[in-house]
Amino acid sequence: MRILILGAGGVGSAAVRIAVRRDFFDLLVVADYDPARPQTLVDSLGDDRLLAAQVDASSAEAVAAVITDHQITHVLNAVDPRFVMPIFNGCFAAGATYLDMAMSLSVRHPEEPFTKTGVMLGDEQFAQARAWEDAGRLALVGMGVEPGLSDVFARYAEDELFSSIDELGVRDGANLVVAGADGEPAFAPSFSIWTTIEECLNPPVVFERETGWHTTEPFSESEVFRFPEGIGEVECVNVEHEEVILMPRWTKARRVTFKYGLGDEFIDVLKTLHKLGLDSTEPVLVKGMPVAPRDVVAAALPDPATLGERMTGKTCAGVYVTGIGKDGAPRAVYLYHVVDNEWSMAEYGSQAVVWQTAVNPVVALELLANGTWQGTGVLGPEAFDSRPFLELLAADSGYGSPWGLEERS
Amino acid sequence: MRILILGAGGVGSAAVRIAVRRDFFDLLVVADYDPARPQTLVDSLGDDRLLAAQVDASSAEAVAAVITDHQITHVLNAVDPRFVMPIFNGCFAAGATYLDMAMSLSVRHPEEPFTKTGVMLGDEQFAQARAWEDAGRLALVGMGVEPGLSDVFARYAEDELFSSIDELGVRDGANLVVAGADGEPAFAPSFSIWTTIEECLNPPVVFERETGWHTTEPFSESEVFRFPEGIGEVECVNVEHEEVILMPRWTKARRVTFKYGLGDEFIDVLKTLHKLGLDSTEPVLVKGMPVAPRDVVAAALPDPATLGERMTGKTCAGVYVTGIGKDGAPRAVYLYHVVDNEWSMAEYGSQAVVWQTAVNPVVALELLANGTWQGTGVLGPEAFDSRPFLELLAADSGYGSPWGLEERS
Numbered sequence: 136m137r138i139l140i141l142g143a144g145g146v147g148s149a150a151v152r153i154a155v156r157r158d159f160f161d162l163l164v165v166a167d168y169d170p171a172r173p174q175t176l177v178d179s180l181g182d183d184r185l186l187a188a189q190v191d192a193s194s195a196e197a198v199a200a201v202i203t204d205h206q207i208t209h210v211l212n213a214v215d216p217r218f219v220m221p222i223f224n225g226c227f228a229a230g231a232t233y234l235d236m237a238m239s240l241s242v243r244h245p246e247e248p249f250t251k252t253g254v255m256l257g258d259e260q261f262a263q264a265r266a267w268e269d270a271g272r273l274a275l276v277g278m279g280v281e282p283g284l285s286d287v288f289a290r291y292a293e294d295e296l297f298s299s300i301d302e303l304g305v306r307d308g309a310n311l312v313v314a315g316a317d318g319e320p321a322f323a324p325s326f327s328i329w330t331t332i333e334e335c336l337n338p339p340v341v342f343e344r345e346t347g348w349h350t351t352e353p354f355s356e357s358e359v360f361r362f363p364e365g366i367g368e369v370e371c372v373n374v375e376h377e378e379v380i381l382m383p384r385w386t387k388a389r390r391v392t393f394k395y396g397l398g399d400e401f402i403d404v405l406k407t408l409h410k411l412g413l414d415s416t417e418p419v420l421v422k423g424m425p426v427a428p429r430d431v432v433a434a435a436l437p438d439p440a441t442l443g444e445r446m447t448g449k450t451c452a453g454v455y456v457t458g459i460g461k462d463g464a465p466r467a468v469y470l471y472h473v474v475d476n477e478w479s480m481a482e483y484g485s486q487a488v489v490w491q492t493a494v495n496p497v498v499a500l501e502l503l504a505n506g507t508w509q510g511t512g513v514l515g516p517e518a519f520d521s522r523p524f525l526e527l528l529a530a531d532s533g534y535g536s537p538w539g540l541e542e543r544s
Numbered sequence: 545m546r547i548l549i550l551g552a553g554g555v556g557s558a559a560v561r562i563a564v565r566r567d568f569f570d571l572l573v574v575a576d577y578d579p580a581r582p583q584t585l586v587d588s589l590g591d592d593r594l595l596a597a598q599v600d601a602s603s604a605e606a607v608a609a610v611i612t613d614h615q616i617t618h619v620l621n622a623v624d625p626r627f628v629m630p631i632f633n634g635c636f637a638a639g640a641t642y643l644d645m646a647m648s649l650s651v652r653h654p655e656e657p658f659t660k661t662g663v664m665l666g667d668e669q670f671a672q673a674r675a676w677e678d679a680g681r682l683a684l685v686g687m688g689v690e691p692g693l694s695d696v697f698a699r700y701a702e703d704e705l706f707s708s709i710d711e712l713g714v715r716d717g718a719n720l721v722v723a724g725a726d727g728e729p730a731f732a733p734s735f736s737i738w739t740t741i742e743e744c745l746n747p748p749v750v751f752e753r754e755t756g757w758h759t760t761e762p763f764s765e766s767e768v769f770r771f772p773e774g775i776g777e778v779e780c781v782n783v784e785h786e787e788v789i790l791m792p793r794w795t796k797a798r799r800v801t802f803k804y805g806l807g808d809e810f811i812d813v814l815k816t817l818h819k820l821g822l823d824s825t826e827p828v829l830v831k832g833m834p835v836a837p838r839d840v841v842a843a844a845l846p847d848p849a850t851l852g853e854r855m856t857g858k859t860c861a862g863v864y865v866t867g868i869g870k871d872g873a874p875r876a877v878y879l880y881h882v883v884d885n886e887w888s889m890a891e892y893g894s895q896a897v898v899w900q901t902a903v904n905p906v907v908a909l910e911l912l913a914n915g916t917w918q919g920t921g922v923l924g925p926e927a928f929d930s931r932p933f934l935e936l937l938a939a940d941s942g943y944g945s946p947w948g949l950e951e952r953s
Contacts, residue, residue: 407812407813408820410813411845415844419840420843421843422839426840430830431822431835435821435828
């Protein structure tokens with residue numbers, strides 16, 4: 136296997152650090168728009184399977200050229216979701232397997248954005264599914280932690296735990312705290328603010344088997360969810376996320392939702408950014424120069440990947456599943472994966488949220504490399520067997536990161 | 545009198561619209577960095593005493609050149625406070641009388657910003673007071689509404705109403721609402737957000753006769769103040785403002801404070817901007833280009849001067865004065881000036897806050913033109929007789945904008 140990771144940001148770099156401990160690949164090229172970033176990373180790791188490259192991920196041709204130059208077989212897209220389509224198309228053109236952690240972007244319904252879907256997440260990619268299938272090629276989409284591991288949990292729940300599922304409710308929460316210069320807690324998002332704004336301010340999408348997909352107002356259907364391993368209760372709200380698109384395609388769940396444990400403070404920040412128009416990606420003129428306000432918000436905040444040393448706490452991703460168990464009785468289960476920032480920093484030098492996102496596509500690449508996972512077309516993680524994934528993720532001989540199952544009633 | 549108004553933004557344009565109804569001047573040049581702005585204004589008014597010009601207000605030489613070219617006698621600075629010093633210096637060099645509505649900026653104390661003053665508002669200007677005095681020239685500083693009319697009220701209170709003043713408490717509040725595209729109230733500040741961020745996030749300054757000036761935390765000493773003419777109760781907090789610097793120099797008040805009726809929502813917005821670093825004037829790199837986040841915040845919001853048509857409500861500026869009255873008994877008085885947006889839009893096509901700021905320097909210019917006000921050096925409005933100002937402001941034959949006095953106890 137010859138891998139190309141596009142993007143040497145937080146997640147891309149963490150994926151490289153995770154992959155170098157494994158022997159399933161022959162070459163790993165890390166490419167970024169800024170060539171200094173992958174070069175620094177490659178120099179620091181001293182593994183002769185690694186190579187740094189420069190690429191403009193907004194150009195399908197440029198992506199295809201890197202693939203061809205290095206005879207790449209598998210591409211992991213680790214840049215922000217604006218670049219999904221050129222990378223996806225570049226992979227198709229050059230004949231490489233494609234993996235991503237976020238799917239092509241949505242466009243809201245022009246008249247009724249908060250009730251009806253417009254263009255949905257991933258629509259652009261699924262529109263090409265037939266072509267990928269016909270060509271015998273694979274795009275494994277939404278293969279991070281959420282989407283990604285959450286979708287693997289959904290597959291596991293349907294296959295192993297339930298005879299019928301009422302709701303697959305993805306629930307994500309954390310108790311991470313970042314210390315400021317003065318030692319007091321600082322405001323510093325632990326994940327890309329660009330992506331967080333995108334997903335939190337878009338109309339959240341909800342799936343109901345009877346009526347299909349519909350949207351709601353941002354931050355709708357607030358609930359307090361209790362997270363395991365000492366994280367405790369966090370206020371969660373509906374957020375637009377790929378799982379709601381993916382899970383209904385490969386499971387029979389009656390309802391699929393995604394709720395994110397943003398907490399009061401973060402919700403207030405996002406609402407304020409929106410109120411001031413600072414979430415916008417439409418450029419405004421500043422001294423005659425066009426600048427997208429959202430890019431300025433991202434530039435003014437610290438890079439989340441650099442926060443690990445100042446951070447304490449745990450992050451949890453999981454799926455709350457309700458329905459009828461294999462024994463015919465009602466069952467409620469929370470399947471989850473917790474990463475302690477202290478552990479991920481000590482083990483990998485990566486902060487918890489970034490590490491948790493990055494480990495899952497590496498596990499998937501290993502399963503594709505050894506032939507355990509196979510497929511063609513545009514497929515979500517639910518389309519594959521969940522057991523080998525969950526075993527490899529947790530095993531000491533694998534990635535040493537256990538997941539959990541909590542019975543709830 | 546030959547006037548130069550620098551800045552054809554909201555306040556500068558409103559000052560021109562107010563001045564053209566009066567006959568105390570021979571020439572009024574309106575200059576802006578963008579020459580189209582003053583030209584459009586001049587074209588729309590059809591008064592042959594008006595002239596448009598281009599100027600870079602960051603250059604004292606450029607300002608002096610415009611003064612010399614047009615034999616200007618009086619300059620009104622109506623650009624944002626970053627440009628106070630070049631304009632102030634350009635006036636001195638070219639021999640024109642200088643007026644402004646905001647003074648040179650403060651710099652916080654390096655070690656104890658929230659208890660001690662560093663460089664105070666106006667310090668840079670007062671440092672040159674002797675030179676102006678020796679040259680027989682006048683700089684009339686802080687001559688808008690706040691500072692400006694509020695300082696005139698302070699003078700009036702000391703001369704006419706009180707034998708001794710315990711506190712001059714400037715209190716500013718409004719019930720203005722801006723309708724959004726959907727008819728619902730929208731977030732749209734009625735005054736320059738650049739200046740509002742500057743004054744609200746700097747450490748507020750408080751004056752006590754015994755100990756001098758000291759600073760506090762932003763948004764400190766919250767109180768609910770009742771404003772007249774139906775505006776009602778508004779939450780007011782300490783804000784850094786020129787009155788606290790000016791009033792102690794020309795009155796004997798024991799204590800001087802400034803509290804701004806920001807309201808909960810606006811305070812939350814300002815705190816959030818600060819938390820995200822978006823209040824900063826230090827450039828961040830966005831796609832390799834340096835951009836000051838605060839400039840982007842200003843560019844993303846609607847221009848306050850354009851909001852008049854969508855705005856309803858009133859704005860109130862005033863001074864709450866407590867002490868011993870002329871009769872020896874304790875007295876408490878609120879001296880105030882209210883502008884109804886409906887009136888200012890109908891009469892002048894200017895929104896209320898902008899109009900209220902702009903009318904006061906025009907009244908002052910008229911008093912300087914007819915010799916009622918005279919002086920040399922760097923002087924605040926308190927250094928002049930308050931009666932003729934308040935009469936001219938209120939008279940139907942003057943500016944037709946009455947002020948009020950409310951006894952409180």
